[in-house]
Amino acid sequence: MISFILMVVASLFISGIIVRTKSVTSGRKGPCIMQPMKDIVRLWKKGSVYSNTTSWVFRIAPTIYFSSILMAMSMLPLGESPGLFSFNGDFVFFAYVLATGKFFNIIAALDTGSSFEGMGASREALFSMLAEPAFFILMGSLGLLTGFTSFNSIFQALHFGSYITYALGIIATFILLMLTMIENSRMPIDDPKTHLELTMIHEVMILDNSGFDLGLIFQATNLKFALYGTLIVNMFLGNLPLYATIPLFLAIQILFGISIGLIESFMARYRMSHNAQFILILSSLSILVLFSVLMLLGKFNS
Amino acid sequence: MHAITIKNYERIVFASIPTLPYEQFVPVILEELMVNDACHCINYFGYPHDGKIQLICCIANDNEHTIHVTSTITMHGATFPSLTAHRLSFHFFEREIHEQFGIQFTDHPWLKPVRYAYNRADEQQTIANYPFYSIDSEELHEVGVGPIHAGIIEPGHFRFLCNGEQILHLEIQLGYQHRGMEQLFLDKTMLLQRATLAENIAGDTVIGHASTFARTWESLCDTMATPSLQFERALALEHERIAIHTGDLSAMCTDLAYQLGSSVFGRLRTPIINYFQEWAGNRFAKGLIRPGKTNFPFSPSLSKRWHEVIDAFEPDFIEMYDTLSDLPSALSRMEKTGIVNRETASTIGMVGMAARASGLKRDIRSSHPEGWTNITHQPIIKKHGDVFSRVQIRKEEVLQSIGYIKQILEYLPDTNDPILEMQNPKPNSFVIGLTEGWRGEICHCAITDETGNLQLYKIKDPSVHNWLALALSVRNNEISDFPICNKSFDLSYCGNDL
Numbered sequence: 001m002i003s004f005i006l007m008v009v010a011s012l013f014i015s016g017i018i019v020r021t022k023s024v025t026s027g028r029k030g031p032c033i034m035q036p037m038k039d040i041v042r043l044w045k046k047g048s049v050y051s052n053t054t055s056w057v058f059r060i061a062p063t064i065y066f067s068s069i070l071m072a073m074s075m076l077p078l079g080e081s082p083g084l085f086s087f088n089g090d091f092v093f094f095a096y097v098l099a100t101g102k103f104f105n106i107i108a109a110l111d112t113g114s115s116f117e118g119m120g121a122s123r124e125a126l127f128s129m130l131a132e133p134a135f136f137i138l139m140g141s142l143g144l145l146t147g148f149t150s151f152n153s154i155f156q157a158l159h160f161g162s163y164i165t166y167a168l169g170i171i172a173t174f175i176l177l178m179l180t181m182i183e184n185s186r187m188p189i190d191d192p193k194t195h196l197e198l199t200m201i202h203e204v205m206i207l208d209n210s211g212f213d214l215g216l217i218f219q220a221t222n223l224k225f226a227l228y229g230t231l232i233v234n235m236f237l238g239n240l241p242l243y244a245t246i247p248l249f250l251a252i253q254i255l256f257g258i259s260i261g262l263i264e265s266f267m268a269r270y271r272m273s274h275n276a277q278f279i280l281i282l283s284s285l286s287i288l289v290l291f292s293v294l295m296l297l298g299k300f301n302s
Numbered sequence: 303m304h305a306i307t308i309k310n311y312e313r314i315v316f317a318s319i320p321t322l323p324y325e326q327f328v329p330v331i332l333e334e335l336m337v338n339d340a341c342h343c344i345n346y347f348g349y350p351h352d353g354k355i356q357l358i359c360c361i362a363n364d365n366e367h368t369i370h371v372t373s374t375i376t377m378h379g380a381t382f383p384s385l386t387a388h389r390l391s392f393h394f395f396e397r398e399i400h401e402q403f404g405i406q407f408t409d410h411p412w413l414k415p416v417r418y419a420y421n422r423a424d425e426q427q428t429i430a431n432y433p434f435y436s437i438d439s440e441e442l443h444e445v446g447v448g449p450i451h452a453g454i455i456e457p458g459h460f461r462f463l464c465n466g467e468q469i470l471h472l473e474i475q476l477g478y479q480h481r482g483m484e485q486l487f488l489d490k491t492m493l494l495q496r497a498t499l500a501e502n503i504a505g506d507t508v509i510g511h512a513s514t515f516a517r518t519w520e521s522l523c524d525t526m527a528t529p530s531l532q533f534e535r536a537l538a539l540e541h542e543r544i545a546i547h548t549g550d551l552s553a554m555c556t557d558l559a560y561q562l563g564s565s566v567f568g569r570l571r572t573p574i575i576n577y578f579q580e581w582a583g584n585r586f587a588k589g590l591i592r593p594g595k596t597n598f599p600f601s602p603s604l605s606k607r608w609h610e611v612i613d614a615f616e617p618d619f620i621e622m623y624d625t626l627s628d629l630p631s632a633l634s635r636m637e638k639t640g641i642v643n644r645e646t647a648s649t650i651g652m653v654g655m656a657a658r659a660s661g662l663k664r665d666i667r668s669s670h671p672e673g674w675t676n677i678t679h680q681p682i683i684k685k686h687g688d689v690f691s692r693v694q695i696r697k698e699e700v701l702q703s704i705g706y707i708k709q710i711l712e713y714l715p716d717t718n719d720p721i722l723e724m725q726n727p728k729p730n731s732f733v734i735g736l737t738e739g740w741r742g743e744i745c746h747c748a749i750t751d752e753t754g755n756l757q758l759y760k761i762k763d764p765s766v767h768n769w770l771a772l773a774l775s776v777r778n779n780e781i782s783d784f785p786i787c788n789k790s791f792d793l794s795y796c797g798n799d800l
Contacts, residue, residue: 026565115445119781122466188631191559195452196785198445199557268632269559271639272467272782 003078003230006246010226010253011219012037017254021261036222043215051208053113061108062213066220068101073223076230077152079237079245086152091139094151095132098183101220102128109205116197120204123272127189127201130279131182137286138175141293142168151234159238164296169235171289175282176235177259180228182279184221187264189275199269229256304330305361305372308734310670311521316732316749319358319373324382327374331359332388335372340364342651342664344736344745346385346395347760348403355403360734360747364669369734378403378423384410391651394766401427417477417799421485432475434461441465445781449478456795460784467780472773479799487759493519493593493724500746501588504763504797509535509542510739511761512591514746517672518735519593522727522748527594529715534600537710538578538590540703541608543740545574547696548619550792554693555626557786558635566622570615577611580604594724605711612704623697636690640775640787643687650774653767654742656791659695660687666738676713677706687775692790699740729754739764741794763797 016033023030032038050059072094074084087093106125109117143149145165146157159165182189185202197204206217233252237245270278294300304326306319322330335341346359358373376382384407385392394416396407401415404423415427436444442465449457457478463471486499500515501508513535520527527535549571555563575585582590582598590598626632642652647660657664658681665681682698684691727750734747742764749758772791776784 022561026561027569028565115443118443119445119467187559193561194557194559194785196557197452198447198784199559199782264559265561267560268555268629268635270631271635272780274634 001084002081002242002246003076003083004073006078006249007073007076007223007226007230010229010250011222014225014229014253014257015222017257018261018264021258022265025262025265036218040215040218040222043218044212046211046215048209048211048213051112054108054111054208057104058108058111058208059213061104061111062209062216062220064104065101066216068097068104069220069223069227071097073227073230075151076227077155077234078230078249079234079240079242080156081242081245082152086150088149090150090152091143091154092136095135095139099128099132105205105217112208114208116200116204117207119198120201123201124185124205127182127275127279130276131179131282134175134279134282134286135179137283137290138172141286141290142172144290145293145296155234155237156239158235164292166236168289168292171285171292172235173232175285175289176228176232177256178282180225180256181260181263183228184224186260188267188270189278191269199272225257225260226253229253232256304334305370307368307370309367310369310666310672311517311733311735313521313524313728313731313733314371316730319371319732321356321373321375324374324376327357327359327372328383328385328388330372331361331385335359335361335363335370336389338365339648340663340669342653343389343391343395344369344743345734345747345760345762346392346399347747348399348405349749349758350403351757355405357399358747360745362670362736364664367670369670369736371732371734376405379405381406381408383408386410386412389651390649391767393650393770415477417480419480419482429475429477432459434475435463435471435473437463437471442470458795462781462784464781467782469776469779469781469784472776472784474769474773476769476795476798479796481796481800483800484759484761487761488756497592498588501591503761503800504765504794505586506546506792506794507542507739507741507744507763507797508586508588509538509591510737510741510744511746511763512587513539514735514737514739514744516591516593517737518733518746518748519727521733521735522731522750523594523725524728525594525724530600531594531596533710533713533715534596535591537600537707538587539737539739540706540710541574541577542587543703544700545571545578546740546792547700548574550789551623551626551693551696553792554689554786554789555632557789558632560626560629560632563622563626563632566618570619570622573611573615577608580607600714602714605714608707608711612707616701616704619697619700627694633690635783635786636693637688638686639689639783640779640790641686641688642771642775644685646774647687647771650770651767652771654738654764655695655699655740656692656768656771657742658682659684659691661685664743666736666743670736672736677709679706689786689790727754727756741765741792742768761800763794763800765793765795765797768793769798 013033015036020030020033075090075094077083106121109121142154146154148154148157186192190201233249303320308314341361341363344360344362349356349358354375356373356375361370384396386396387409393412396410397416399405400413401422418429442463445462445464448459459475461473462469487496490496501512503511548567552564552567578587579585581604642660644661647657647662653664661683663681663683667679668681682695684695729750729752731750737744745762747760751757768791776787
């Protein structure tokens with residue numbers, strides 16, 4: 001329960017921190033931290049406009065997308081306090097609940113019949129597909145290490161044993177940070193600030209969304225940031241008491257936002273054809289985690 | 303004599319342009335005038351008079367610093383074999399002639415409308431039924447972009463034929479910005495109106511077009527601009543080059559999604575264009591250039607101020623450029639993207655900065671220098687013709703222009719010259735003028751009748767030549783790299799559409 005509430009809180013300011021960081025690094029003052037959230041609230045007060053060529057798929061997709069994120073959030077624990085529900089194999093459910101949301105987003109983009117949105121949908125589908133093995137190999141390795149298959153048990157059991165697991169946590173952090181960038185279509189995979197449809201991935205898929213629906217999609221993105229941030233936090237928390245986990249959670253979320261802002265300020269977006277290679281590198285890093293786990297467990301001796 | 307040979311901005315009697323039959327006109331152009339790579343068509347247009355149409359073709363010879371002019375007389379709706387079939391660089395001019403006068407060029411491969419003027423020959427041709435090149439295939443898909451630009455700059459429609467992410471073909475359809483510029487030059491009879499029109503041919507090349515007009519007009523009136531006027535125009539032209547090139551570098555960083563470059567180059571552009579504000583009261587230098595006079599004479603205090611602006615600008619500019627050119631993620635986007643090789647550049651008749659980035663030496667400042675010429679200009683040439691070459695050439699031209707202005711300021715002539723008495727244009731005259739704007743060669747051409755009234759004012763922005771280069775450069779590139787290719791050329795829509 002506590003993790004769910006904290007994620008909602010973090011989602012309120014995380015994109016504000018990214019925007020603010022980017023403003024400061026380019027020598028501008030930047031908007032208030034809460035400005036992106038205020039924009040979302042403004043959008044929520046509006047109605048949506050639907051094109052005549054779209055069907056019910058397009059109307060229902062933003063809601064499904066948003067609720068898939070809420071569902072995924074409810075499975076994540078925070079240190080000792082478990083998520084809203086937890087069961088064996090919930091990290092598989094977690095990944096595919098998110099995938100369902102994305103699937104609806106993609107078919108909604110195809111539903112509009114626009115060539116831009118079709119292009120964006122195909123890119124998003126490709127990059128998500130390539131990113132999937134990285135997540136599963138990582139979580140699977142941790143499952144192997146701990147002998148559990150639910151988030152709650154894995155994260156609690158992770159740091160009994162040896163300090164090497166913290167090293168694994170660092171690799172996992174990098175993988176998760178990059179997965180966040182891919183899943184949220186941020187730099188260096190995608191440029192969320194561009195106005196050029198031809199280079200967009202995620203932004204071009206939501207060109208036809210407006211008003212309340214657009215607000216839902218934006219807030220879903222914020223929640224997704226908090227979601228991945230929470231995964232990272234969990235890599236390090238172990239069994240810390242609650243009064244330590246909450247400030248640590250917030251601090252790591254803020255750091256997370258700042259580091260995304262810095263990455264986006266000081267590098268150019270990758271060439272689209274290089275993205276696939278880059279994403280596959282994450283899978284090979286995950287395999288590195290797998291091998292480390294196998295070594296820790298002594299599986300190579302026989 | 304098959305063609306008359308003149309110098310840049312030289313006034314000649316219109317009747318002295320030879321008139322050849324079309325059967326002779328084509329071989330003369332192809333075999334006698336366009337003998338080598340240094341010869342290129344700077345303008346080819348129809349001049350309607352006495353119920354007939356005179357097609358006037360101007361070929362510049364860069365090696366001999368001359369312009370050859372020849373012509374042929376024909377009628378509305380005539381049918382001819384085309385020059386484009388032999389030299390692709392004529393494709394735009396023949397399309398324009400076809401649109402205006404209904405002349406059919408039988409073996410022209412791409413005889414499509416250019417700008418849908420209200421007085422076009424074929425009213426059936428409308429912007430809504432433009433004949434796009436299309437392909438019937440299950441695998442390929444078409445992507446249409448525009449006419450509203452994503453950055454809401456100027457309208458133009460881009461039709462891509464793609465195989466997945468790869469562009470196979472791009473067709474660019476322009477004409478949305480047509481304002482009837484050439485006709486307005488004839489309708490508006492006051493000199494001030496015409497000078498203002500010239501400033502607005504292309505909003506990013508104010509000095510380029512305004513000074514070409516001013517100089518063409520002075521030639522038409524047989525007036526010679528005073529040394530101080532020429533000095534000011536040369537200075538303003540180079541200063542405009544610095545401003546626009548810097549702004550383009552900023553915009554290219556934006557398209558790379560490189561925020562630091564985008565904001566730093568953007569900041570650097572501001573003091574440069576603000577200098578025009580201090581000088582002429584307008585950041586884009588509107589009102590600075592007037593035929594035969596200036597309302598904003600240059601002064602030693604402005605010279606001092608220029609040095610202050612540039613002393614602050616230059617180190618930051620170099621530092622930012624070095625950071626950009628050392629950044630792996632930026633280089634991987636720019637290198638080997640949007641390549642136009644030298645052969646293509648020459649075939650399609652590219653001009654200006656983009657042509658020089660492809661290794662083609664096209665620079666009016668060295669081939670047809672005019673006016674203030676204490677400087678021996680050495681054009682900067684790049685070899686690869688990719689996006690990065692066009693970034694490099696911008697940086698080097700900015701530094702070169704700074705050097706030139708410094709030289710110009712050393713030879714600051716006395717600005718207290720008497721104001722020229724502008725006379726009326728001489729009757730029966732023909733003047734063709736070339737200026738190297740920041741984008742490339744600007745060509746204006748004026749013809750007067752027996753009373754000295756303007757009968758034709760023909761404008762050619764360098765974009766006309768280079769739009770095709772953009773279309774060819776993106777072939778086999780990724781569609782997501784199109785914006786960066788487009789920005790690296792930075793062509794004018796309204797300069798093309800007039």
